[in-house]
Amino acid sequence: MRIEETSGLVAERPLGLPATRARRAGGPRGVGAGGLASHLVLGAWGLLVALPLAWMVMTAFKSDAEIFFSPWQLPGAWRWGNFARAWNEAQIGRYALNSLIVVAGSVSLTLLCASMAAYALARYEFRLNRPIYYAFLVGLAFPGFLALVPVFFVVRDLGLLGTYRGLILVYSAGSLPFAVFFLTGFFRSLPTELAEAAILDGASHHRVFFQIMLPMARPGLAAAGIFLFLDHWNQFILPFVLNPDPDRYLLAQGLAALAVQRGYESDWSALFAGLTLTMLPTLLFYLLFQRRVQQGLTAGALKG
Numbered sequence: 001m002r003i004e005e006t007s008g009l010v011a012e013r014p015l016g017l018p019a020t021r022a023r024r025a026g027g028p029r030g031v032g033a034g035g036l037a038s039h040l041v042l043g044a045w046g047l048l049v050a051l052p053l054a055w056m057v058m059t060a061f062k063s064d065a066e067i068f069f070s071p072w073q074l075p076g077a078w079r080w081g082n083f084a085r086a087w088n089e090a091q092i093g094r095y096a097l098n099s100l101i102v103v104a105g106s107v108s109l110t111l112l113c114a115s116m117a118a119y120a121l122a123r124y125e126f127r128l129n130r131p132i133y134y135a136f137l138v139g140l141a142f143p144g145f146l147a148l149v150p151v152f153f154v155v156r157d158l159g160l161l162g163t164y165r166g167l168i169l170v171y172s173a174g175s176l177p178f179a180v181f182f183l184t185g186f187f188r189s190l191p192t193e194l195a196e197a198a199i200l201d202g203a204s205h206h207r208v209f210f211q212i213m214l215p216m217a218r219p220g221l222a223a224a225g226i227f228l229f230l231d232h233w234n235q236f237i238l239p240f241v242l243n244p245d246p247d248r249y250l251l252a253q254g255l256a257a258l259a260v261q262r263g264y265e266s267d268w269s270a271l272f273a274g275l276t277l278t279m280l281p282t283l284l285f286y287l288l289f290q291r292r293v294q295q296g297l298t299a300g301a302l303k304g
Helices: 019-025 033-059 062-071 081-087 090-124 129-141 144-157 166-187 193-200 205-218 216-232 235-242 249-258 268-301
Strands: 004-006 008-015
Touching: 004 166, 008 166, 008 235, 033 268, 062 090, 062 193, 062 268, 081 268, 090 129, 090 216, 090 268, 129 268, 144 166, 144 235, 144 268, 166 216, 205 216, 216 268, 235 249, 249 268
Parallel strands: none
Antiparallel strands: 004 008
């Protein structure tokens, strides 16, 4: 046995056994009251989110009669035809393609513009650095629906009403404050040695950004891109105001049209199937890239 004395107290531990290992050998530490409460809150929140989604998916396989008269029971038969009807007759497939075009363009444009602005704000000192950064922060607090009327007239006067380009530009402009704020902190956390070495070797600032700093910022770009994708995919009020062309309806508009197209005789089973199809891309996208979200958030919080 080896004797240890710490702050006037004498303790014994087996010879050759590290102190940390000896402490662990005493048995697992119990979960405190705070940890138990947090686990209960998180579990309740998980059920609050998961149960409505599970009920929606289950309801997508029911008939209209089962939806109204046995809403909490499993479907008598798994009606895959509801999804085929939603995809073809309700034109969910076309609406999904329209949404994919708009979201892919808006997310790409937002990340490109925001990364360049964030890099300049994080790496270069100039007189208007702080005012520009704070202006983007103010944009985070500005309610977007207050600008719907002037945005509508601007888009109409530019001839972009009811076009993909109009939606892409408006989506990107509305998301720039968040993206710039998110990526500025991330660029500040990146090491500068490689960039400084490249500048000493004669590389231009443009080349340093696109060939060195931007690849290093991939975790942050991925995390920001996922948040932007979820936000743009679920937009409703902007396409409702700026996209009156039925041939270019996005998914949210298509689902709203499906809900009201037959009045009180709406095809509820196809509607729930359409909701499930709408939810799947965001769910799969997050499940595939959740590690990127965690890496981007943690890397942006730590100094390189």
